[in-house]
Amino acid sequence: MSHRNVTRLAKSAAVLTAGLLVLSACGSSDDSSDSSSKNSSKGSSKSNLIAIITPSPDNPFFKAEADAADKKAKSLGYTTSVASHDDDPNKQSELIDAAISRKAAAIILDNAGADASIGPVTKATKAGIPVFLIDREINQTGIAKAQIVSNNSQGAQLAAQEFVKAMGEKGDYVELTGKESDTNAGVRSKGYSDVISQYPDMKRVAQQTANWDQQEAFSKMETILQRYPKIKGVIAGNDTMALGAVAALKSAKRTGVAVVGFDGSPDAIAQIKAGTMRATALQPAALGAEMAIEQADKFVKTGKTGQPEKQAIDCELITKENAAEFGVFARL
Template sequence: MNTYLLKPCLAAVLLSLSMASFAADKGLIAIITPSHDNPFFKAEADAATAKATQLGYTTLVASHDDDVSKQNQLIETAIARKAKAIVLDNAGADATIGPLKKAKAAGIPAFLIDREINATGVAVAQIVSNNYQGAQLGAEKFVKLMNGKGNYVELLGQESDTNAHVRSQGYHDVIDDYTGLKMVAQQTANWSQTEAFSRMESMLQAHPDITGVISGNDTMALGAEAALKAAGRKDIIVVGFDGSDYVRDSILAKGNIKATVLQPGWREAEMAVEQADAYLKTGKAQKEEKQLMDCVLIDETNAKNLKNFGVQP
């Protein structure tokens, strides 16, 4: 065989592969979430990255750690790198509006997940869990577990996060109807497991007679559970919110945590990328901007089916 004939053929093959690779790369999608130390936010980033890669995009994945300044810098970086779209779980309902307006002016559409902002028309989509509906599910289970009576405490999420307020309101719109249940303390733990451990220790010292803890998220619920275990208090019921695998394991092991509320974070992140892809192809939004996804109660009856913030068949 003439080896000289192989060179043009090889060049053609390499050119073909190069063109295929170029065609598959649709550009950059920036994926920005809070800290990946929280399994919920890590799952969001993982799901969005996997879907973007599947659809032919490259990704820039970063965490703003709930720091508005850091978030603004990351959005600036996305603009500078001419990202095709931004998928964002934001660091503040008000503070995020200005940076996203800047991205929009630069021709970069934003697709929000998990947390809303206090404006419409700035992002193409805001795909969030129905936090109020989910909180009511959690509260109803909490009331049942508490037999409608007893003293309890509440752990709140970050003050700047709309979800923290919506979930608390959903809890109280159910629990407050039961006169036998009395909230004796309410403290913010900023979605943090470490802070929740500390807050739980102090609340337990001040109110040793409590029999229940309702938490704004699973990370704080796990911090509370760790403090209760350290104090030898197996009698205190904890209900969380998010649907993490760690809380699933506690429910199955019959720990302090008896239930949680699953918000479908994995699917929300996938939907954001899918809608970004459709928007970039057509120039039109697939759905209305505000999109609510219903939550699911997770307890001893279905915890075994929970994995990666989704219920498996």
């Protein structure tokens, strides 16, 4: 073979080697891209975070459900963030946006309005984050993975039956209702009416919203008592308002007025034991929150909750006779 042919072969081998190196480099680039894509995919997957969003913890009911959800989630190995929307739909939207940006595994929500919450819940669901509603429903199904609430109608009827008994089936009374944007307020009010309307000698002389707030209930009751000083009873949509009514009655030096609430709060139970409240309907805040966490955990792991979307937990009546059997929104 001539020197010229050897040189040509050497050049060809060099070109071939260079080509293989280029192909190899291209292959490395593709592998790197695939790896980057996989890493990116992992980065976009859900975190181990469960976001718990409720109304203000100043209300012991909301604090109890937030604490129960937080404790249960941590026991199952999740990290948590606990925040309050303070019944402000705009703040709720911001908190849900934050949960989405943090790629939460799930959101546990006691919402800020049956209609106002539909949009944010839909947004989270479309982002692939399952939402589990507790305590309050929204006015749409098929968005949240669960809506777990107390059986407000059943609980209200229990409370109303005891209220009727306390008033001796006759006399003037006042009703304090919750936030109009909260479906629970309407359901409880209807439950009260379904029972009390069967007694024609009972007359509701005033019905006003106190927006679940104790101070507002106190102020409203002060005004009502000036106009109707001889009322025999007050039935309230939650214990916080009932406690406001108790304070107003005490300020006006009125005794012997039957006061009934709803929630089963420790403060209400204390008043029942003291004889200044007649009864309350316990809605098990801790149980509902724990159920939501358990179903969220199952959904994260299997893609299903194993339960229907709408779920109701029966309430229990608390009176002086059984008050010692109850603690923080639960039986002892």
